[in-house]
Amino acid sequence: MRDEFGDRMKEYEARETQRTLLPMLPVAVRIDGRAFHTFTKGFEKPFDRSLSEMFRYTTKELVRESGAVLGYTQSDEISLILHQDDPKSELFFDGKVYKLTSVLASIATAAFNKMWLTYLVDHQSQIDDKVWKLATFDCRVWQVPTKWEAVNVLLWREKDARRNSVSSAAQAVYSDKELHGKSSGEQQEMLFQKGINWADYPKWAKTGTYYRRRQVERELTADELARIPEKHRPAPGTKLLRSDIVEWPYELAKVENKVEAVFDDAPPVLFSDLSK
Structure with missing residues (x-):
């Protein structure tokens, strides 16, 4: 007997849940912390290493679970590029x-x-009771027509990271009124006047951090060893090739062969190397 009621409910649901991305086109993902402008109150200004480490760990887990070709984090957001050739x-x-x-x-x-x-x-x-709350995130996904445009998504976020980083550093020592209408370059000059060189901040604070999956030689953890049957278990300290998520230590804007470096894991050719 046909369940007309159930079929009708499923049809409503399917109109949304059947939306599927096109195969073989790059997918861009952006994940944002919800209301992090209030969540991060009380953290060190302009940049907090502990908060950055939380985002970097989260990015690694997202790359691990999703199979992304590259993950990127800056400020309170994470970007992923997914693709299947x-x-x-x-x-x-x-x-x-x-x-x-x-x-x-x-x-x-x-x-x-x-x-x-x-x-x-x-x-x-050291923490006020008011910050004992959990973080939440939203997510959006979209497709771009080419690998180059997927790279441009990352360049867009990297450019945003640099601008926001300079602004955050300046806001830590100047008032909003003093910074009103000032360009990023002017803000850097104002920082110099306070004895602060923006270039001296760590890379994660200036232009964010990338992660990708790589085959690396490493020792197995105690948990990994315990999961291997005893007769096949290697001796403690033995190094084996294993898939892991590692930092990609480059600034994409400085890479000449961007598409190959991102999608094929080709060795990056830096613009500074081309001039030699």
Whole structure:
């Protein structure tokens, strides 16, 4: 017997849940911390290393789970680029939009709060009760027509990171009134007048951090060794090739072969190298 009521409800649901991304086109993802302008009150200004470490850990977990070719974090946001060249391969969750947005936001929320709760416990004597709250994230996904445009998405966020970094550094020592109408270059000059060289800040604070999956030679952890049957278990200290998520230590704007470096993991050719 046909369930007309159930079929009608499923049809409503399917109009949204059937949205699927096109195969073989790059996918851009951006994950933002919700209301982080208030969440981050009480952290060190202009840049807090502990907060950055939480975002970097979260980015690594997102790359690990999603199979992204590259992950990038700056300020309170994370960007991912997903892509499958092989028509027989599948995107994360087959490119289903509702799955991507909901699950990636959930992974970010879980990973960040894991680190956040550890931080709260370690610093509980220094923290006001009002900051004992959990972080939440939203997520959006979209496609771009070419690999070059996917690279441009990252360049766009990297450019934003640089501008915001200079602004944050300046806001730590100048009032909004003093900074009103000042360009990024002018703000850097104002920092110099205070004895602060923006270029001296660490890379994560200036232009963000990238992560990608690589095969690396390393020792297995105790947990990994315990999961291997005893008769096949290597001796402690043995180094083996394993897939891991590692930092990609470059500023994309300074890489000449951007598409190859991002999508093929080709060795980056830096513009400074081309002039030699």
